[in-house]
Amino acid sequence: MTSLDVRKTPGPPRPGISTGFAVLLAVVCGIAVANIYYAQPLLEDIGHDLGVGAAGLGYVTTVTQVGYFAGLILLVPLGDLLNRRVLIPVGSVIAALALLGVAVSPGPVLFFIASGVVGLATVVQQVIIAYSAVLASPESRGRVLGIVTSGVVIGILLARTVAGLLADAFGWRSVFVVSAVLMLGVAVLLGLRLPPELPDRPSVSYRKLIASIVTLTVRERVFRVRSLITLFMFAGFGALWGSMALPLSAEPWNLSTSAVGLFGLVGAAGAFGAARAGSLADRGRAQWVTGITLVLFAVSWLPIAWLPKSLIPLIIGIIVIDFAGQAIHVTNQHLIVGLDPNASSRLIGSNMAYYSVGFGGGAVAATTVYSALGWTAVCVLGAGFSLVALLVWGVDRLSTARLAPAAA
Numbered sequence: 001m002t003s004l005d006v007r008k009t010p011g012p013p014r015p016g017i018s019t020g021f022a023v024l025l026a027v028v029c030g031i032a033v034a035n036i037y038y039a040q041p042l043l044e045d046i047g048h049d050l051g052v053g054a055a056g057l058g059y060v061t062t063v064t065q066v067g068y069f070a071g072l073i074l075l076v077p078l079g080d081l082l083n084r085r086v087l088i089p090v091g092s093v094i095a096a097l098a099l100l101g102v103a104v105s106p107g108p109v110l111f112f113i114a115s116g117v118v119g120l121a122t123v124v125q126q127v128i129i130a131y132s133a134v135l136a137s138p139e140s141r142g143r144v145l146g147i148v149t150s151g152v153v154i155g156i157l158l159a160r161t162v163a164g165l166l167a168d169a170f171g172w173r174s175v176f177v178v179s180a181v182l183m184l185g186v187a188v189l190l191g192l193r194l195p196p197e198l199p200d201r202p203s204v205s206y207r208k209l210i211a212s213i214v215t216l217t218v219r220e221r222v223f224r225v226r227s228l229i230t231l232f233m234f235a236g237f238g239a240l241w242g243s244m245a246l247p248l249s250a251e252p253w254n255l256s257t258s259a260v261g262l263f264g265l266v267g268a269a270g271a272f273g274a275a276r277a278g279s280l281a282d283r284g285r286a287q288w289v290t291g292i293t294l295v296l297f298a299v300s301w302l303p304i305a306w307l308p309k310s311l312i313p314l315i316i317g318i319i320v321i322d323f324a325g326q327a328i329h330v331t332n333q334h335l336i337v338g339l340d341p342n343a344s345s346r347l348i349g350s351n352m353a354y355y356s357v358g359f360g361g362g363a364v365a366a367t368t369v370y371s372a373l374g375w376t377a378v379c380v381l382g383a384g385f386s387l388v389a390l391l392v393w394g395v396d397r398l399s400t401a402r403l404a405p406a407a408a
Contacts (some may be wrong), residue, residue: 016137021193022144025132026151028190031182032125033152034159035095035118036064038175039102041160041245041261045172050108062360063112067119069356072126076349077209079127080342085194088131091124092187099180103173125152126352128190130344133337135195139282141341142334146278149330153322157264164261212343213350222339223347225396226332227354229290232389233297233328234355235362239382240304240321241267242363247307247375266315267322277327281334289331290393296324298386305379328389358385 039046043057052060078087098121101114129148136144166175208215216223244263248255280289297320304317336347362385369377 016140017132017135017144017195019147022132022136022147023151024193025128026148026154028151028186029125029128029148030151030155030158031179031186032092032095032122032128032155034155034162035099035122035179035183036068037156037159038163038179039064039115041164041258042167042172042175045167046111049172050105050111052108056108059112060115063116064119065356065360067116068122069119069353069360071120071123072349072353072356073213074210075120076123076126076130076352077212077346078206079130079345079349080204081206081209083197084127084131085191085196088124088127088194089187089191091121091127092183092190095121095124096180096183096187099176099183103176103180123349126348127345129333130337130348131194133333133344133348134341138341141337142278142281142286142330144278145333145337146276146330149278149326149333153326154268157267157322159264160261161258161264164258168258209346212346213353216347216350220339221396223336223351225392226336227351228392229294229328229389230332230351231354231358232385232392233294233325234358235365236297236301236321236382236385236389237325238359238362238364239366239378239385240318242359243366243370243378244307246367246370252308253311263315263318266318278330278334281331286331286335287397289327291397293324293327293331294386294390294393296320297328298383298390300324301379301383301386304382305376308375 039060043060046060047053047057075091095118098114098117102111102118105111105114129145129152132144132148133141163172163175166178217227218224245260247253248260248263277289277293280286300317300321302317303313304321306313306317333348333351336351337344339347362382366378366381369381
């Protein structure tokens with residue numbers, strides 16, 4: 001038995017999926033992942049309406065992210081055990097009901113409970129990503145992952161913009177009503193369109209599934225290295241997106257919530273690098289892509305540091321950091337799923353747990369640093385996270401190069 005305890009003799013060749021269907025899954029994933037980011041630009045309105053003070057507002061994001069992290073560990077691996085044609089629509093319906101709970105909450109208790117369930121159920125988009133990796137042919141897996149992941153990135157970045165516009169026009173509760181309707185639509189659409197499960201799925205116990213993050217980290221070098229890169233790279237993302245609103249809303253810019261949310265449109269432009277990175281990974285250039293984009297990711301903090309003086313360098317930096325970050329992310333997932341496509345749900349779910357810790361930790365660290373030392377210190381912190389990710393990759397490359405002659 002191998003470390004994943006699921007590998008077996010390959011079954012019939014995978015038929016692959018069309019570009020059009022991959023784009024459809026990308027749109028669905030974008031709709032789903034946006035659910036956990038809608039509340040961030042609405043905190044002041046939510047607090048005023050529900051009677052939650054400034055100190056309590058910070059728990060809105062925390063509760064949602066805790067639910068999301070729990071879902072990555074407890075629910076996403078179920079994609080390797082249960083029928084995903086049932087699991088994905090059911091998860092989408094649960095997310096819709098939770099979003100309606102948020103929308104009708106009369107007070108903070110129901111709001112926080114429903115927000116936690118939203119985070120938990122939103123991991124359905126990770127099940128979809130894992131399924132897309134399974135459905136794709138080995139020769140096109142990187143390209144498909146790139147397309148689908150682009151939808152996730154755009155959904156994350158545009159969630160704040162959409163939430164701000166809807167809230168300004170119809171109130172904050174309308175955001176969650178609209179998102180609930182969209183998730184119900186997703187449930188119906190995917191229930192009709194998802195192809196049947198492949199016949200060569202292995203059987204594995206749920207206990208082993210939820211322990212995957214530990215066993216994979218200990219036993220699989222590729223998973224360990226790529227997940228550490230994920231952790232520190234997304235800590236850099238968290239440092240940027242978790243604190244950027246603070247200097248933008250302060251002197252000399254004094255931007256409104258809606259205006260700050262528009263910077264998500266800038267980041268979305270950089271997300272299109274993901275599909276190209278996936279295609280290069282299919283051609284065996286994953287390490288080459290990783291090295292170059294990790295350098296770009298670190299260098300992007302130089303123009304971002306100009307935020308207090310000029311917005312144009314900030315915009316350039318956001319485009320570069322999102323382009324590089326998503327290229328790295330798709331490459332990571334391509335290599336991780338390559339360990340065993342039959343275990344794609346637990347591989348991606350476990351890897352994304354590193355993302356969740358990194359993004360949340362980076363955001364908390366950045367806001368703390370900003371309040372004490374200002375924006376320049378935040379950029380130093382973000383660049384530091386980026387350089388650690390580059391160091392992890394570099395050490396792994398050196399180790400691999402040293403082991404190669406011995407293996408020969």
